Amino acid sequence: MRDRLGRGGMGTVWRADDELLGRQVAVKELHPEGGAPATAALREARAVAQIKHPHVIVVHDVVEEAPDGAARGGRSYIVMELVDGGSLADRLGSAGPVGVREAARIGIALLGALATAHARGVLHRDLKPANVLIEEGTGRVVLTDFGIAQVPGASTISEEGAFVGSPEYTAPERMQGAGAGPESDLWSLGALLCAALSGESPFHRDSLGGVLHAVVLDEIRPPRAAGPLLPVVQGLLERDPAHRLGAVEAESLLRTFAATGSTPIPRYVPTERVAHRPPPVEVPATPVASAAPAGRAWQARSVLVGAALVIVLAGAGAAVALFALGDVETAGGSVSPAAPSANAAPPYASWRPPPPPPPPPRRPPPPVPDGYRFVRDPDGFALALPDGYVRTTDTQRVFYTSADGAQRIGIRTQNAVSGGPLGVMRDSAANGPASNPGYRDGKVTATTHRGRDAALWEFTWNGFTKAEGARHTYDVCWDEFGRMYDVWVSAPLARLDEAKRNFDTALDSFVPAP
Known part of the structure; x- marks a missing residue:
């Protein structure tokens, strides 16, 4: 271990070298006086191991020294990613x-x-x-x-x-x-x-x-x-x-x-x-005896x-x-605490918490732009959609389609898969010509959605019929709560401004299934 990065109530964090993998890491040395070090280390490591998120520290390993080992025997250490920067x-x-x-x-x-x-x-x-x-x-x-x-x-x-x-x-x-x-x-x-x-x-x-x-x-x-x-x-x-x-x-x-x-x-x-x-604090009917200890x-x-x-x-x-x-x-x-002054607030021995309030009514949906409504879908998620859109489904997806059939908003939910959003979108783009007639100008970009890793797939295609004409699709995929969510909007080229507004509104308002 090299430099000390910080010290808290339960441990000291050091900068260290991972000699096996050739990288720098942060090592948290658990203080024995903070309780059973091994138990604390395992509790913290298990907590973080369950959370995979770009804004949560990554834990690599937990190391325990044998009591008869080094001079500091019996210590426990948590090996974490090194975040270069202060708190x-x-x-x-x-x-x-x-x-x-x-x-x-x-x-x-x-x-x-x-x-x-x-x-x-x-x-x-x-x-x-x-x-x-x-x-x-x-x-x-x-x-x-x-x-x-x-x-x-x-x-x-x-x-x-x-x-x-x-x-x-x-x-x-x-x-x-x-x-x-x-x-x-x-x-x-x-x-x-x-x-x-x-x-x-x-x-x-x-x-x-x-x-x-x-x-x-x-x-x-x-x-x-x-x-x-x-x-x-x-x-x-x-x-x-x-x-x-x-x-x-x-x-x-x-x-x-x-x-x-x-x-x-x-x-x-x-x-x-x-x-x-x-x-309000209830004042006792009888004064507190002045001889009471401080x-x-x-x-x-x-x-x-x-x-x-x-x-x-x-x-x-x-x-x-x-x-x-x-x-x-x-x-x-x-x-010893100082004795209260003559101007001190009355003691709180007689104060009791007020009775709990009745359960609050169900919160109304978040504000949505004019011309939209907040829809709670039977599949569990919710989002803001333009007025008049009609719900349909197939075996894997939910669709909301405009009254004239020109604009479609699609949602698909599934368990998170290997490769994550970026891998899924790249695979979809590779199959684009087979699934979208006249597929062209396809592009997959790594991005984020509400702080989570996401991928945007954007492309132009001919539509399923000549009557539809050329169309453009915006499609974002991300992982949340162990689920993968995919939301897209498809619209004629002449109505891209409307499509982009619908797409942004759907993403900004989207609430995943609990």
């Missing part, structure tokens, strides 16, 4: 906040990574700027550090009675001991976007107790710089996970901003939510997150803090 936290520290368009680009990439992870049942649980890498030269965004991820079928630290994560980026339902789902990662993304735009999380406070109070109760005030992305940030930072903005909707809004410079207010997000106001103020507040709450603060030089019913213990010793 988003490094970038914010050295260059300050990023612009709105760059924040949107980062958000789109991370939403794609999270959607793929969540489809595999993997929750990251520690999304923050320090765990997002920005590749130098290409600007590629890479989500890393799945050390505390929740993986299907595996026990986690939190399931053993403790809490792990970074408080400033942790969802309130996790702070309150409730079960966490994909919505918790989306809250963290909302806090991360605020940090990217302003330099710090909106929940940053001078004390850990202040952070917990800010997450659970305080008004949420997005930074002024978030203005153009306010519908996204506010939707992600909705305290009730049942009403939180979903990944598909958030990605659609960010892509709309990236394309147009403005973000529409979704119909399912309140339009007047400048700040989230906390529920630690009692912290004990009362600990009701919000449960007794014996353990928070592992990841990041360079971070301490491990233990919150119990009394003092706060840090790596440097024990520190």
Whole structure:
């Protein structure tokens, strides 16, 4: 191992040489004091191994040293791809906040990574700027550090009675001991976007107790710089996970901003939510005895997150803090909480969470252009289509055809196959003359769709009958959630502008089958 690239609560990352394959890699050395190293290494490796996405770090191997081996015997290491470039936290520290368009680009990439992870049942649980890498030269965004991820079928630290994560980026339902789902990662993304735009999380406070109070109760005030992305940030930072903005909707809004410079207010997000106001705090009828120990103020507040709450603060030089019913213990010793001042807010011992709201109504479809309607197909996917198009099928595909039969929109879904989208499209192009009479000007281009690897096949052909005349086809194929999706539009040459508009609208609005 060569240079040290970074250090967190569970391990140290080094630059190293893979002598067998002649390449540089990143090696994460697990800290023994962070728990059973082999168990942690395998949990992280298994989490990442289930996720194949261009914006998720690639794990090559897990290496364990025998206890009677080298001087550092018993250590475990995760061998990963080397991403040349610092973290988003490094970038914010050295260059300050990023612009709105760059924040949107980062958000789109991370939403794609999270959607793929969540489809595999993997929750990251520690999304923050320090765990997002920005590749130098290409600007590629890479989500890393799945050390505390929740993986299907595996026990986690939190399931053993403790809490792990970074408080400033942790969802309130996790702070309150409730079960966490994909919505918790989306809250963290909302806090991360605020940090990217302003330099710090909106929940940053001078004390850990202040952070917990800010997450659970305080008004949420997005930074002024978030203005153009306010519908996204506010939707992600909705305290009730049942009403939180979903990944598909958030990605659609960010892509709309990236394309147009403005973000529409979704119909399912309140339009007047400048700040989230906390529920009222009940003041006890009898005053708190003045002789109570100083630690009692912290004990009362600990009701919000449960007794014996353990928070592992990841990041360079971070301490491990233990919150119990009394003092706060840090790596440097024990520190007693300061006694509350005369002007302090009332204790929260009598506060109880409000009853859960009734289940929200089904969210309406995303906004679509005039002349289009949002269609939920019986095969499970959904997309925006021009008014009046009629559905037909064959053994493998779904078609939507205009009333005059001139324009056709096709959709095919299947399991992901070897060779990926680019290989499939190249094979189709090679068979183009056999499947499309008068096939010409065919071209296959590697591209991306919502941050995922994709391929575009474009060609001209004669149509199936003379009445049809020469036609042009746009066809995009991509992998998502372990499925391969293929969407195309075919139209007469004289109506290419209309065809391209239909094609772009179908792709932008497409929602894959769950």
